[in-house]
Amino acid sequence: MHQMIQQHQTIPQTASAHEISEAERSEIVALTERLTGPENELIDTPQWLAAALDTSSSLPRTLLRTLRAFRHDPGPDGTLLLRNLPVVADAPLPATPAVPNSVERVPTVAASVVSSVMLQLGEVIAFRNEKSGHLVQNVVPVPGREESQSNAGSVLLELHIENAFHDNRPDYVGLLCIREDPTGDAKLCTSSIRRALPLLDADTRQVLAEPRFLTEPPPSFGTLDSVRSAHPILVGDPEDPNVLVDFAATHPLDDPAKVAMAALREAFVETMVGHRLRVGDLAVVDNRVAVHGRTSFTPRYDGADRWLERVYAHLDNRRSRVDRKGGGPVLG
Ligand SMILES: O=C(O)CCC(=O)C(=O)O
Ligand SMILES: [Fe+2]
Numbered sequence: 001m002h003q004m005i006q007q008h009q010t011i012p013q014t015a016s017a018h019e020i021s022e023a024e025r026s027e028i029v030a031l032t033e034r035l036t037g038p039e040n041e042l043i044d045t046p047q048w049l050a051a052a053l054d055t056s057s058s059l060p061r062t063l064l065r066t067l068r069a070f071r072h073d074p075g076p077d078g079t080l081l082l083r084n085l086p087v088v089a090d091a092p093l094p095a096t097p098a099v100p101n102s103v104e105r106v107p108t109v110a111a112s113v114v115s116s117v118m119l120q121l122g123e124v125i126a127f128r129n130e131k132s133g134h135l136v137q138n139v140v141p142v143p144g145r146e147e148s149q150s151n152a153g154s155v156l157l158e159l160h161i162e163n164a165f166h167d168n169r170p171d172y173v174g175l176l177c178i179r180e181d182p183t184g185d186a187k188l189c190t191s192s193i194r195r196a197l198p199l200l201d202a203d204t205r206q207v208l209a210e211p212r213f214l215t216e217p218p219p220s221f222g223t224l225d226s227v228r229s230a231h232p233i234l235v236g237d238p239e240d241p242n243v244l245v246d247f248a249a250t251h252p253l254d255d256p257a258k259v260a261m262a263a264l265r266e267a268f269v270e271t272m273v274g275h276r277l278r279v280g281d282l283a284v285v286d287n288r289v290a291v292h293g294r295t296s297f298t299p300r301y302d303g304a305d306r307w308l309e310r311v312y313a314h315l316d317n318r319r320s321r322v323d324r325k326g327g328g329p330v331l332g
Contacts, residue, residue: 011189011274011295017081020280024060028113029086031055035112036089043107043115043136049124049329056116067120070284071315078192078290081275082282085113087178095303096179100142100152103134104309111136114176114311117282121172122313125320125329127163129221133330139175139308141299149248150218151294151310159191159268159293160246162285162312165217165228168320168331170312173285173292177277181306186297187274188283192290193234193243195271196264204260208234209241212257215250233264242288277308 020028034055040048057064063082070080087093087110104111115136118124124135131137142152149158163169175188197205211230230253234241244250247265252258268291275283285292299305314320323331 011187011272016075016077017083018063018066020060020063020082020084022084024063025084025086027060029089029109031058031116032086032089032109032112035116036107036109040107042105043111044105044134046328048107049135052112052115053119055112056119059116059120063117064120067117070286071121074192074286074289076192076194077190077273078194078286078288079190079273079292080284082117082284083278083280085117085176085280085282087113087176087280093178093307096140096305096307097138098140098143098299098301098303098305100145101131102138102140103131104136104138105134110176110178110309114174114282114309117284118172118174118311118313121174121284122315123317123329124311124313125170125324125331126312127166127221128330128332130163130218135311135329137310139310141297141301141305143299143301146299154186154297154299156296157294158246158248159189159265159272159291160248161244161291162287164244164246164250165215165221166331168314168323170287171315172313173287174282174311174313175277175285176282176309176311177279177307178309179304179307180276180278181297182300182304183297184276185295186306187276187295189272189274189293189295190283190285190290191268191272191292192286193241194289196267197241199267199270200263204263205234205238207256207260208232208264209238210257212253213245213250213261214253215244215246218249233261243291245291247291247293
């Protein structure tokens, strides 16, 4: 089941994307001035988040229209690729961090951009047990973590739904590229259940829709939550279901479930799209219909490695209120 995506496999490149024009890009840089600078000390404060929410409604009209349309219907791929977003103003980008659990604390242009865009899709959230609950997280390779099935690793990262084990997992994952992989090998891979479903036979779909699977939380979430109940992988309307699977953490509970899960993985791999993210590309993944992963690559830990900034959003703040102590954006 855990045979990996073949590195030599030719993965089709992204076709559809929304390109930000040069004029819009300048408009966005000007907007971020409201969120950066000495009067905006820290991202993780109610004041900054309120300012980011306010600023987000002034994003260029064509971008707002694209985001609203994606929220209405994530399309067959469940992924939206925005291109040519600004990530810096004048100052050069610092060296890529190479430490575990790296996050952005001080507002930057990139952090302001990814947060503002995600705030037009939903409410930005984080998890107390992941990157200490910081809202803007760095996705960078970390020395000594090469083999880990996390975003600090550089071996192939299996296709997954973000935080599949959590009842209040994000509805959207935003990944903004601020430094591209100098080797060009690292590709964000996405695939959707809308593309994969037609490749599955009726029996396989039926097994995947039954509670015959268990998903483990990552070790950082501790052991208390680790006994989860069995769940289906396909949830909702059998014609257009949501998908709930992490091929590194979801386990089939019987043989037919194992066979069905292998067929699903194969269908995802067959319909997968590879995104070689460039500086200013923001990939937004609808975490209900699309899975994502990453090809392997070779970091150099010289400050010039690939660097993405990640922000989560969900649609319903009331649904998660029980997990957000004090009503803030962090799920406990
Ligand atoms: O590195 C990537 O392209 C994706 C990493 C990932 O899955 C994540 O940060 O959630
Ligand atoms: Fe992920």
